[in-house]
Structure formats: structure tokens, C-alpha cells
Amino acid sequence: MGPEEDAAFSRYVTARRDHVRRTAYLLCGDWHRADDLTQIAFVKLYGAWDRIRDHGALDAYVRSCLVRATVDESRRPWRREKAVEILPETTDSFDIASVVADRELVQQALEHVPSGQRATLVLRFFEGLDVAQAAAALGCSEGNVKSQTARGLAALKAALQSVGESGNGRGGEGR
Structure with missing residues (x-):
């Protein structure tokens, strides 16, 4: 790659790094793994940069x-x-906004959803892709995306109930 292509790649990575990292976190549930996955994705992009004709499709x-x-x-x-960390010194009082508590509850529950279903849920509901776009991103059929979405939502619902009942969601008393 020449200097112009390097500069264009650097601009793209700088602009999209945080968004890609957040998506990676939702896919894997661990910030350190999200950093690794983000790096892997950008390394693959760099290797294919000169072969990509439509730079509007870089996000995809x-x-x-x-x-x-x-x-x-x-x-x-x-x-x-x-690895599971249980902090015994947690208090029953909860003073962070309920939105943050709900976000943490969903993130905890999302960790219990199988990775393929989690990927489908993240692409459909966090990235806002429709069924066809998610199928293209996952390299599968639209029917597979629909069934994985339905199964993923059912698994997420069950995980939300499980996480909420176990007390990890911090719901109820402190609000």
C-alpha cells in the first residue's frame, strides 16, 4: 500500500475503532477479548484494503x-x-441510574446466550441490521438469521430471568 492508502486506512480506523470495539464487547462480553477481536478485524481489513473496491462497504x-x-x-x-468474580463486599444499596442497571443486566444475560445466537442478536438489535444484512454479515441464509434470532431472544429471555432471580441484576430494594 502507498502512503495515500495508509492514510485512508488510518482515518477509517480512528473514526470507527470505538464503535467496532463496543460491538466486539457485545459479541464476547469481555473488554480484553473485545480489544483482541477488534485488532483481528482491523488486521484483516488492512490485508484486504487494496482489494476493496467499495469503501462505502467497509463497515460491513x-x-x-x-x-x-x-x-x-x-x-x-x-x-x-x-472466570467468575463474586464480590462479597457488595452492598444492597444501589445509587446508579436504573438505565445502567438494566444495561448491566442485559450484558450479563447476553453472556449466557450461545455465541452464534449472540452474534445474530447484536447484529440485528445493536447494529440495527435487517435480516438480509445480518445474513450477509454472518455468511448464512436469511432463514438461519430468523431462527437464530428467535432462539437467541428465547435464550436471552431465559438468561434475563435467571440473572434477575440470582440477584446479580441489583433490582428491587435499592431503587
Whole structure:
């Protein structure tokens, strides 16, 4: 790549880095893994930069790289273990706005949804993609996106109930 292409790539990464990182976090549920996945997606983009004809589709290409990297990483044996921190010194009082509590509850529940369904939910509801766009990003059929969305919503609903009942959601008393 020449200096003009390097500059264009740098501008794109600077402009989109935070958004891609947030999407990666929603896909994997861990900021450190989200950083790794974001880096993997941008490295793949850099390698394909001179072959990409439509620079208006860069977000779709990066999103596709991100989803594929997330699924690939979730299949690795060392990724199947999850560290859980239980802080015994937490208090019953809750003084953060309920919006933040709801966001944390959804993020905790999203961690319990299988990675393929989680990817579909993030693309459909966080990224705002329709069924056809999500299918293109995931490299699957529209019917698969619809069924994964339905299963993912059911899994998310069950996880929300489970997380809420276990007391991790901090609902109720402190509000």
C-alpha cells in the first residue's frame, strides 16, 4: 500500500475503532477479548484494503471479520472456561441510574446466550441490521438469521430471568 492508502486506512480506523470495539464487547462480553477481536478485524481489513473496491462497504466488511473472529475464538478450547468474580463486599444499596442497571443486566444475560445466537442478536438489535444484512454479515441464509434470532431472544429471555432471580441484576430494594 502507498502512503495515500495508509492514510485512508488510518482515518477509517480512528473514526470507527470505538464503535467496532463496543460491538466486539457485545459479541464476547469481555473488554480484553473485545480489544483482541477488534485488532483481528482491523488486521484483516488492512490485508484486504487494496482489494476493496467499495469503501462505502467497509463497515460491513469489518463487521463480518469481527463476527467470524468471535465465532472462531469461541471454538478454541481455552475459551470455554469463564472466570467468575463474586464480590462479597457488595452492598444492597444501589445509587446508579436504573438505565445502567438494566444495561448491566442485559450484558450479563447476553453472556449466557450461545455465541452464534449472540452474534445474530447484536447484529440485528445493536447494529440495527435487517435480516438480509445480518445474513450477509454472518455468511448464512436469511432463514438461519430468523431462527437464530428467535432462539437467541428465547435464550436471552431465559438468561434475563435467571440473572434477575440470582440477584446479580441489583433490582428491587435499592431503587
